[in-house]
Amino acid sequence: MSNYYNKSDHLFLLIKTLSKSEKINFKIYVNRIKKNKNSKFMKLFNIMSKINSYNEKKILDSTTISKVQLSNIKAHLYKQILVSLKLQETNKENHDIQIREYLDFAKILYNKGLYIQSLKFLEKAKIIARSYEFKTILLELVEFEKMIESQHITRSLYSRSGELSAESKELIERVQCNNALSNLSLELYGLYLKVGYVRNEKDKIFIETYFRTNLPKFDIKKISFYEKLFLYQAQVWYHFIRQDFIMCYRSSYKWIELFKNNRKAKRIAPVSYLKGYHYLLDTLFYLNHYSKFTYIFNQFENEVKNGEILINGNTRILIFMYTYTNRINKHYMEGNFSEGVKKIIPSLFTDFKKICNHLDSHYIMILYYKIACLYFGSGDNNNAIRYLSKVMENKKKNLRQDLQCSARLLHLIACYESGLDENMDQKIQSAYKFFIQMDDWYIVQKKIIHFFKNLGNVYPHQIKSQFKKLKDKLIKYYDHPYEKRTFLYLDIISWINSKIENKSVETIIKEKFIRNKISENY
Template structure:
């Protein structure tokens, strides 16, 4: 994967399509005669670069080293202003904020009734789409206008604004608490990982209950219910209650199907909910359920009214490509076409600045596992090497460990085992540093280390010993996640048979 610069301005310019570049040029030239302005010259120079090179900019004499920082900041703001005026970038939140800005300008000019008229329309839209933060901002400005000027807009205006403000404030408190709880569990997942014991599980459950004691689900609106389901999904993942996680992710997705207009307003959360749902259906290996929910997703994505943006498109690509891989895994027939794998490289090139590299590495791992299932070991090793020899991104330890295990399986089955002992040694060293080290990791390594030191006629005994040990370890539900990556246990059983 190319090592693209992290310079914010360069990445922003490279994300622009031809239409957006043209609009930016029209925007700056419409304001004043900027054809020779330094930041236009800088824009053109950066647009032509394949990689960010500050020395090349200075050699071209566009600006001095001391002025470059201010020039880049000026150009960055101008591009964002141009994009803000682009109708294709105006989602509902930008539209409501724009109306709020217009109303503020009218208020400052003393045109109070005109300001209130715009605010009233914007508030109805904010209520309809449950944009509570924006609705509160609108109501606060309405209060300012009503409290300073005799508008005589409607009778009982004060009581109406007070009631709306109180209701929104209560809902906002619920949403804040639930979003904080969801974020807390997500953070714990990243830093500490899954519960490793019954004590961990009870601590998580107790903390969760304390935060939800006085929250009545029946009074929650769409936004609060969304955070409610998200918090429950993460709680269930942490304690490895996958059936519970499936129920709440299903409720999350159905919440959107029951409120279709919210898909337009919150497409990313719609996609994320589906992502968790598919992950859990894959665990239960239900082909019918997977195909049913995938068809519903595809029907939504193929509608012309589904929102379009680089961010949304990149997340949709990740989900759709992952689903194609998962359907192959869940069927386990390995008799389909792998032509769609070529889409991965196209997606990598198109969304390289919008998707973090970890997600691509996970897809590489899935592709490697799929090729292994097809017994195309050379292709499998090609994709595992794309993870193992990645020097520009820190690979998560769990992904690194299981990638080496998959590579060892491919090397063993193909006979192409030049790096076999090297990978065994590297994984043993990794185990010593792992934060979430479990006995199942040791069991895996004992198997693969043993295979390199015994004769072929002794392998069946070693595989049998591993199966007995692994089956006993997997009685502990907190170790079972290790088999979700690659089924080493079933692979060993096949070697015995």
Template structure:
């Protein structure tokens, strides 16, 4: 994937739909009959560019001087946002409440205090119903100012009532802030480190979680309090690879939206993320039926107006739906069928490239590489793994490690003896340096280091020994990540049975369905 431009103005223009571009030009030329405004010229020039290049921009638009460019870009950026604000969906609760607050201030500035208070009462009621406590806090602060500065005689015992309301809102916001901090810190730990690699790391995460959570769980009553509480439990369990608890709290996360369905439109991002984690928990627990049911439900949501009316929701739904579709193919062993989706997925990646963060792109590359590996196309798997290995970054060290390990095994499958010794040493050094070498990985390395020199007759007993050793560690939660990122047991079984990996997984999937 090419480097994405980080110029904010260019990114904003490229995100616009045709109707939004048309609206901007009408807005920008509202006070003039000339279409030669410099910001319009700059807009058109940037709109035609595939990637941002300031040198080419100035060369093709000589009327725009370099010393003017910075101010012109800032002015154009502001004008674009103003034009978008005029056509923004008025059903958005944030915009509705912000508008009510503006009306209240306008009325106050006109000296119409009682009318201003009536608007604030309406705002407060709407904010309470929709769980918008930050707006409720602002309304209460403004209301207290009016009562303190003017004799309104609006209601008896107003001071006590307002003080009580303000204290309750402040307590709620304080608890929400503490829980959201905890959820964010745990999620950040995972993004930077992946899963806990040993008992020490798991204990460190658990102790941090328990210390920060304290007695807050019993105080959670409002929507956002429960949302961030469940997210905190979710990330804590996921990092420690307690996948049963991870499932329980992702289900609670989704359930609170189903209990208050109007919140799905208000906090779509959190709902989408919750569904993603719920589907991920079903994959981690190898619960194919639950994954399929939840994916079908998510598909219906992806076709809703809530998603179609928002580019952000559309992108997130594409990302998380695709990952779950990949995971479904992994559980079924239908790698070849999954490969058929790759051209369409890559087209979407290209379409959304200015929006997608590096972490998501890496996950896609690894999933695609696994599809190719499982189908027996090791060359294509290596191509995608190289994209990860050669991408210099500091995120997801676990993905970097397992990409190198899968890359090594793919070369082993291809019989690339000349580079195998070098790769084994290189990958071993990398993983040892990252302090991520597990017992399972040690066993894999021992086998790979010795087996290339074994004959066909003698390699089978060695594979059988390796299989027994790995199965012994299969239920160790700190070795789980090795089996999630790379189903090494199915690979060994495929070598013993002399059939493709996907055939082994299809047999397992079929047997599991027949048994259930």
């Protein structure tokens, strides 16, 4: 699952994202000027459309472009493609682009001294901006209108100036609240990506204080769609970091309901809608609420299948990630790991090749870890080690430290299970150093590392009793406010039970699922 495209060449990546219709429209746009048909930048476009990987030598050999010219021609082609795409996007449901076009027209007309005509375009733009709650753009439009009204006699200035002043003041208040909530949401998300869940009382106090002091005052009945969206997002990440999954479920459910009550928002902000689904499903997974999880996941897949979610470059990536991670999660919950490997992995790899150049390190790391767990549960420890190694090789140590720590624990377990324990001391030492480096050296990690460290001194007939002792030590931390986060990523208790009962991990988790399902039905 390597990256098939050279990420360093932006033009090549842009061309590879173009659909068939976008390429046709680009050629129509360029060929409106006859001399462009045989231009060097069009020859460059044609050759780059055909090749599967960026190869400068092949490009130069296949065209009359010299090496000196290549950089400038690429820059020109890049700009022409963006202009063509902008013209195509203006005709779609991209209302913010349409507003910007009206604003551009208004400024052109203003510069020509045609103030009344300029104001008409501003009014058209304002109608769209109000309709779709684009508060920041609306404020810009009002400020431009104020400037025209203050400098030029266009109509009844006295009454209009009062209206514009009041509108501007109200918008500034709304934009300030919106910005405060969006900043809080973004910063909490950044903390979650960096550290994951709270690790101790100090972390808990910090995140609670941070949330409380940065949450602006608001009236929930008066705030707009986007203000509510940022509020629910901030709440979700806040509760996620605190591992309060009940509250996280409530906030993520409100997030989804917000879109369902504002159906046009699903077309305007599809990325936020998909993320809401993701956190709702993630929460249900951690709560181990199988029936609700499958209901919501079926609902999500049906909306994708029925075209209820706008498909573009961004949503295509998220749909891929959320579909496959939740399909894997479903098999985790059921304990059907072997079935998951057969049903999911082949199509996952096929789809991954199509979008691999668009996935960031965070998504790729999550995907590798999920795949590794699926293989581990199926008993394929060699493939589990292979994908855990990819997570461990990630150079961004400040990204999802909790996930990277869990990968190292599972790596030790998989190496032990596969019999690749000849360098076990070195692997244990490496994991230990990483935990210290990440400031993630807590009780559960200590006990697991200590267990593996001493396992070499245990006689074969004593191993089962050692696993029983380990289980007794760990089980008391299963619901611990901070220590339990290790169990969210790694069902180590089921692995220990498999060693005690001489059963596969898959059998143990499947039996647990059946018991939970019976109790859930009562």
